Amino acid sequence: MTDTVTKMAVINSTKVLPSDVIIKLYESNADVTIKETCFGVIVSGERKAVDELLSTARKMDPYGIFIKERGFAPGDVIRCRATRRGGARPGFHTLETEDKILPHIAQALKALDKGEVPEKKKQKKKLDIEKFKQIIEEAEVSE
Amino acid sequence: MKIFIYPTNSLILSDLVARFGHEPLAIMQEISKKIKTGGLDSPPLNITPEDPKFGLKYAAVEVPSGVRGRMSLFDPLLTQAGAAIIVRDPVISFGCMGCARTNELVNFLIRAKKIPMLDLDYPTSEEEAKQFVFKISEFLKSLKHAEAAK
Numbered sequence: 687m688t689d690t691v692t693k694m695a696v697i698n699s700t701k702v703l704p705s706d707v708i709i710k711l712y713e714s715n716a717d718v719t720i721k722e723t724c725f726g727v728i729v730s731g732e733r734k735a736v737d738e739l740l741s742t743a744r745k746m747d748p749y750g751i752f753i754k755e756r757g758f759a760p761g762d763v764i765r766c767r768a769t770r771r772g773g774a775r776p777g778f779h780t781l782e783t784e785d786k787i788l789p790h791i792a793q794a795l796k797a798l799d800k801g802e803v804p805e806k807k808k809q810k811k812k813l814d815i816e817k818f819k820q821i822i823e824e825a826e827v828s829e
Numbered sequence: 830m831k832i833f834i835y836p837t838n839s840l841i842l843s844d845l846v847a848r849f850g851h852e853p854l855a856i857m858q859e860i861s862k863k864i865k866t867g868g869l870d871s872p873p874l875n876i877t878p879e880d881p882k883f884g885l886k887y888a889a890v891e892v893p894s895g896v897r898g899r900m901s902l903f904d905p906l907l908t909q910a911g912a913a914i915i916v917r918d919p920v921i922s923f924g925c926m927g928c929a930r931t932n933e934l935v936n937f938l939i940r941a942k943k944i945p946m947l948d949l950d951y952p953t954s955e956e957e958a959k960q961f962v963f964k965i966s967e968f969l970k971s972l973k974h975a976e977a978a979k
Binding site (some may be wrong): 757762764777781784785787795798801 | 838846856860951953962966
């Protein structure tokens, strides 16, 4: 049995649109199923072919295309909204939450490739109990 | 190395682990196996009578079936994990999107395994994202060095 896999590429780019990636994928003429979505593309097929295709597509914007595996194939009746009478697709809210952070992650990846070492953030120390007691006493005195 | 990620369906963690040359252990691959395996004993997700047994490895029979069912999916991930990247209290695991008890159990089990682990918070700004990505990159690099030294 061949090792088939479905992967989704989430595009959060200022340079590339899902339609651009789709054209690039069609150019390859590979034996895979491709679906354009609002967030990017879903590609399903033999693992090796899918991995090669998506790594080529990622070169269009290495910091703007994020890839993860997906359990269900594109248009699967269990997941497809057309057969589930609409509503958010399971997994949509997770994707939406992470999609908001993607621009920050893209900037962070760029910085990492430039060799930037981020400054360690100063962690806020918890208030010392003695200091807290002192504040309470001072407040009581002032009343 | 196979890296367990939490949240187990995270796009960011899955992408970063693969980018830095490791294999992410994500729940999607287990769901994919359930769908693709031939012979539908119990459609639509192909849960077989064998699956609850994996769940029973972690939780007793009186524990809600949802926990045991989820644990049957998590079992292969927990077993294979060589290291873990955990995001603390992700928003998406709250409420009906996740099962709090399963999440607690998974976090406990992965800690009990005593494997190299990185704890993080989801970034909310660019500075935090730089720290987030840098820490993951350094952690994964250190795992590669440890593997090479073996």
